Each structure stands twice: as structure tokens, then as C-alpha cells.
Amino acid sequence: MAKDVTHLPGFTTISMTVFAALYLPIVILVVYSFNSGEDLAHWEGIGLQWFTKAWANDQVKDATIRSLWLAAVAAVISTAVATMAALGTTRRGRFKGQTFIYVMINQPLMVPEIVTAVALLIFFAWFKVNLGYQGMGYLVLAHSAFCIPFAYLPIRARLESMDLTLETAAADLYATPWATFRRVTLPLLLPGILAGMMLAFVTSLDDVVITVFVKSAGQDTLPTYMLGQIRRQVSTEVYAISTMLLGLTVVLLVVFMALTRKKD
Amino acid sequence: MSGPASGKTASSKPASGNQTSTGASAAEQALVKASVRSGWLLSTPALVLLALAAVGPLLIMLVYSFLTPGEYGNVEWGFSTDAWTGILFTRDVFDDTLRLEDAHLSILWRSVKLSLMTTAFTFAVGFPTAWFIATRPQRQRGLWLFLITIPFWTNLLIRTLAINEILRTEGLLNNILIGLGLITEPIQIIYTDTAVFIGMTYVYLPLMVLPLFAAIDRFDMRLLEAGYDLYATRLQVLRRIILPVVKPGIIAGSILVFVPALGAYVTPRILGGGKQMMIGNFIELQFGQGRNWPLGASLSVTLLVIVTAALLVYVRFANREVTRG
Numbered sequence: 001m002a003k004d005v006t007h008l009p010g011f012t013t014i015s016m017t018v019f020a021a022l023y024l025p026i027v028i029l030v031v032y033s034f035n036s037g038e039d040l041a042h043w044e045g046i047g048l049q050w051f052t053k054a055w056a057n058d059q060v061k062d063a064t065i066r067s068l069w070l071a072a073v074a075a076v077i078s079t080a081v082a083t084m085a086a087l088g089t090t091r092r093g094r095f096k097g098q099t100f101i102y103v104m105i106n107q108p109l110m111v112p113e114i115v116t117a118v119a120l121l122i123f124f125a126w127f128k129v130n131l132g133y134q135g136m137g138y139l140v141l142a143h144s145a146f147c148i149p150f151a152y153l154p155i156r157a158r159l160e161s162m163d164l165t166l167e168t169a170a171a172d173l174y175a176t177p178w179a180t181f182r183r184v185t186l187p188l189l190l191p192g193i194l195a196g197m198m199l200a201f202v203t204s205l206d207d208v209v210i211t212v213f214v215k216s217a218g219q220d221t222l223p224t225y226m227l228g229q230i231r232r233q234v235s236t237e238v239y240a241i242s243t244m245l246l247g248l249t250v251v252l253l254v255v256f257m258a259l260t261r262k263k264d
Numbered sequence: 265m266s267g268p269a270s271g272k273t274a275s276s277k278p279a280s281g282n283q284t285s286t287g288a289s290a291a292e293q294a295l296v297k298a299s300v301r302s303g304w305l306l307s308t309p310a311l312v313l314l315a316l317a318a319v320g321p322l323l324i325m326l327v328y329s330f331l332t333p334g335e336y337g338n339v340e341w342g343f344s345t346d347a348w349t350g351i352l353f354t355r356d357v358f359d360d361t362l363r364l365e366d367a368h369l370s371i372l373w374r375s376v377k378l379s380l381m382t383t384a385f386t387f388a389v390g391f392p393t394a395w396f397i398a399t400r401p402q403r404q405r406g407l408w409l410f411l412i413t414i415p416f417w418t419n420l421l422i423r424t425l426a427i428n429e430i431l432r433t434e435g436l437l438n439n440i441l442i443g444l445g446l447i448t449e450p451i452q453i454i455y456t457d458t459a460v461f462i463g464m465t466y467v468y469l470p471l472m473v474l475p476l477f478a479a480i481d482r483f484d485m486r487l488l489e490a491g492y493d494l495y496a497t498r499l500q501v502l503r504r505i506i507l508p509v510v511k512p513g514i515i516a517g518s519i520l521v522f523v524p525a526l527g528a529y530v531t532p533r534i535l536g537g538g539k540q541m542m543i544g545n546f547i548e549l550q551f552g553q554g555r556n557w558p559l560g561a562s563l564s565v566t567l568l569v570i571v572t573a574a575l576l577v578y579v580r581f582a583n584r585e586v587t588r589g
Contacts, residue, residue: 148310
């Protein structure tokens with residue numbers, strides 16, 4: 001195809017500007033997090049002092065551990081139920097109620113976060129008052145639920161591109177359904193499951209709004225700790241935390257891409 | 265595939281064009297009944313979790329919107345429609361008449377206005393970007409798409425913070441403008457509607473580019489040749505061929521941007537500085553200082569209804585495209 005056919009004047013300039021505009025602010029934030037100066041406004045050379053300072057801060061350390069723990073638990077739970085749901089909604093004839101299941105599973109993607117957050121605040125407030133339980137259970141429940149669609153979509157995509165004949169072959173060779181699942185389906189599905197878990201983990205790790213409304217006192221995650229800090233005064237410490245989170249996200253995304261890349 | 269999900273799908277599997285559907289054999293047909301039951305059984309854990317921590321609470325919120333606010337927050341059990349009239353009206357203390365509440369109206373209007381502006385502007389710059397990516401050679405495309413995907417998955421708070429750094433009074437933008445001699449004093453951008461608009465455009469742009477890319481990627485470029493062969497100008501080709509064909513992508517992108525923009529909380533909170541409130545912040549206020557949970561609930565339900573209406577329009581449109589094409 002001739003190149004000039006698809007060429008539209010100005011489009012390349014606009015898109016280069018868009019890419020620059022997307023990355024410039026993030027790059028500046030990362031650069032500033034290495035500022036060794038006391039004050040955000042003045043650049044005083046490169047240093048890691050804000051990273052060590054952030055790590056020496058017990059609140060940050062607590063929030064980091066809580067964030068990672070919560071993301072891991074939520075990712076495992078949501079991926080487990082999403083895998084089952086994906087197996088239940090693919091590779092079979094369309095059945096009545098399938099649309100209902102789709103809508104339910106994708107619900108967290110459709111409803112604005114603030115609406116879910118408020119609904120959960122109301123719902124959990126009742127339990128917090130009447131049961132007296134203030135633990136992490138509420139956050140685990142909320143995060144597991146809104147991570148489901150993120151885990152479900154890559155798993156379903158993987159299932160739909162999988163070859164049914166392998167399982168038929170296993171069954172022909174007198175494998176029990178369970179053996180077929182464990183020895184054939186599951187290994188083939190594994191990259192999809194890991195990819196889904198990765199997305200669920202990142203989604204949980206990034207959440208601010210729902211966590212702010214659901215958490216009890218002393219249950220700050222990294223994002224809610226950052227939000228609380230920003231409300232007072234944006235400090236270089238917050239930039240250092242951002243840089244660490246950013247690094248983790250990029251690493252997880254690269255792993256995700258490797259898992260879902262199609263072999264040509 | 266359901267519409268709103270396609271944004272994330274586009275990012276996770278950019279190149280998935282068509283899936284091979286395995287035709288059902290006669291033996292499978294006989295197992296349909298058992299397969300339907302196992303389908304439901306396998307989906308049950310996910311459905312229970314979602315009912316408990318996503319869908320169910322929405323129904324309870326609807327109930328709360330008809331209750332009376334408690335003195336220290338929460339609610340008291342007493343039926344009232346005040347939370348619903350309270351969205352737009354205030355009740356006069358003396359003669360009990362209703363009059364329009366200007367403060368509420370201005371918040372609602374700002375939310376709609378900023379969300380529409382964000383949607384329009386992300387489309388204006390997102391379309392050329394998506395076009396650019398889709399017309400790259402196959403080998404490069406993945407890389408460009410990945411460059412859009414990284415900001416998409418980067419924490420919203422971090423991206424808002426990054427824009428905050430640019431826009432603040434001693435930030436990069438003011439320094440550049442002063443350096444160029446365009447202004448002598450820093451101008452106040454942060455804590456204005458403009459800042460919220462810039463911030464939302466920045467954070468929601470990937471949501472526009474990804475579905476647009478998915479639509480343009482399927483676009484048959486030979487149509488362009490046909491158009492030019494028939495002496496169409498570039499503008500005519502854009503307006504009469506490209507835009508109509510990628511319309512589903514335009515609608516998907518617009519909804520993916522408009523919905524979270526309308527419900528935005530973090531971005532207006534930080535860049536609007538608590539003064540330039542949008543619906544999301546106004547809702548939060550009702551659960552904090554406002555101590556009016558029912559009003560917060562009724563506002564949330566209203567937001568939900570608007571969003572659902574937008575999604576239904578999309579589903580309608582998407583289905584029509586499928587049946588036609």
C-alpha cells in the first residue's frame with residue numbers, strides 16, 4: 001500500500017506532541033524524586049535521600065506492606081473466581097443468562113468508582129457498627145470484587161483462542177474430566193491466568209477512591225497515604241513513592257506483555 | 265464482547281482481530297443442558313463476590329437515598345424524599361417553598377461541561393494519535409501502543425501529581441512562559457477549571473486512543489485509494505469515508521472518557537484544590553462535613569443513572585452495527 005494514501009496532514013505532528021505531553025510530566029516527576037534538595041522547588045543535584053527517607057518512615061513502610069499484601073490477596077481471590085467464571089462462560093453454546101453474567105462481571109468497569117465507593121461505605125458502615133469488626137476483610141472483599149473483570153478478560157481471551165481438539169483428544173484417551181482439566185486445559189491456560197492475576201494486582205495496587213471510602217482508621221495503603229500527604233503539602237517524599245510505584249507497574253506490565261504476546 | 269470492557273481488552277490484546285469459533289458438533293449439542301448448568305455453577309463464586317461487594321451495595325444505597333440524615337452522619341429510619349429534591353432545590357425555612365439551589369446547579373453544570381470538554385478534546389488529539397499508530401508498519405505498532413498503555417496503567421494519582429507539578433505556580437509551565445517573556449508574573453492555573461480540564465484530558469487520553477486504534481486497525485485502507493481515485497479531497501475522505509467507518513470506535517472512546525470524567529474524584533480534588541468541585545467531590549462532601557448521607561446517596565444514584573443511559577446508547581448502537589455489518 002502506498003504510504004501517501006494513509007497520510008493525513010498534521011496527524012504525525014499532533015501525535016508526536018501527544019506522546020511528548022504524555023511522558024514529559026511523568027519524566028519530570030521521576031527526575032524530581034531524585035532531587036537531593038530539601039525543598040521541592042529547588043534542584044540541588046541528584047541523590048537518593050528521599051527514597052531512604054521514605055523508607056525510614058514507618059507509615060510509608062506500613063502502607064507499602066499493606067498495599068502489596070492486599071493486592072496479592074485480592075489478585076489471588078479475583079483470579080481464582082474469574083478463572084472459574086471464564087471456564088463457565090466460554091467454549092459452550094450461548095445460554096440464557098450469559099448476558100447477565102457478563103454484565104455482572106464487567107459491572108466494576110462500568111460504574112464510576114465514586115459510586116461504588118459510596119455504596120460500599122454505606123454497606124460496610126452497617127457491619128462495622130453492628131458487628132464491631134474493623135479489620136482488613138472489607139478491603140479484601142472490595143478489592144477482590146473490582147479486580148474480577150481485569151482478571152477475567154485476559155483469561156477469557158486465552159480460552160477463546162485455545163484449541164478444543166486437545167481436550168477432545170485427552171478425553172478420547174480415557175482421561176477423566178478432572179485429569180483432562182489438570183493435565184491439558186490448565187497448563188495451556190496458565191499464561192492467561194498469570195496475565196489476569198498481573199492486571200488484578202496492578203488494579204488493586206493503584207486503587208485510591210474505593211480504598212479511601214472503605215478503609216478503617218490506620219489502614220492506609222500507599223495511594224491513600226499519598227493522597228493524604230498531597231492534601232497537606234506535596235513533598236519530594238511523595239514523588240519518591242510515586243517513582244517506586246511507577247517502576248513496579250512498568251515491570252508488571254512488561255511481564256504481562258510477555259505472557260500475552262502471540263507467538264508468530 | 266461488552267462495550268466498556270473493550271478499552272482494557274484493546275490494551276491487553278492489541279492484535280486480536282478475529283477469534284476462531286469452534287463449531288459445535290452433534291455430540292456437544294446433546295450435552296447442552298449439562299453445560300449450561302456447569303456454566304452457572306462455575307460462574308457462581310464470581311457472581312456471589314460481585315453481588316456482595318459491587319452490585320448489592322448499590323441497591324442499599326438506593327434505599328438510603330430515601331431516608332433521613334442522622335445528626336452525626338449515617339441515617340435515621342424515616343422515609344423522606346428530601347435527598348432527591350435536595351439535588352436541585354433548597355426548601356425555604358420560612359414558607360417551605362422550593363427554590364433552585366444555585367451552588368448545586370453550578371457543580372452539576374461544571375461536571376457536565378468539563379466532562380464534555382474533556383471528551384471533545386481527547387478526541388481531537390486522540391484521533392490523529394490512534395491513526396498514527398494504526399498506520400505504522402506492523403513491527404513498530406506494538407511499541408507505539410505500549411507507549412500509550414503505560415500511562416493507561418500508571419496510577420491515576422501519580423499522573424495527576426505529575427500534571428500538578430507542571431501547572432503549579434512555580435511549575436514548569438509558568439517558568440517557561442516567564443522565560444519566553446510572555447508573562448512577567450506567574451499566572452494562576454492550578455485550582456481553576458482550566459487545571460481540572462487539562463488534568464482530566466491528560467489522565468483520560470489513553471482511554472480515547474485505545475478504542476479508536478482498535479477501530480482504525482480494522483479499517484480497510486483500500487477504501488482511501490478508492491476515494492482518492494474518485495477525486496475526493498483529503499477532507500472529503502476524512503469526513504465521508506474514515507469517520508463514518510470508525511464511528512463505533514469514536515463512540516466507545518467517547519463513553520470510556522465521559523463516564524470516568526463525570527465521576528472524577530481524584531483529579532478535581534487535587535487540581536481544583538477543593539474549591540472547583542465536581543459531582544464526585546460533592547458526593548464525598550456529603551459523607552464528610554456535609555453529614556447528609558441520603559443526599560450523597562441520591563447524587564450517586566443520579567450519576568449511576570446518567571452513566572447507565574450513556575452505556576445503553578452505546579450497546580444499542582454497537583448491536584445495530586453488528587446486525588448491519
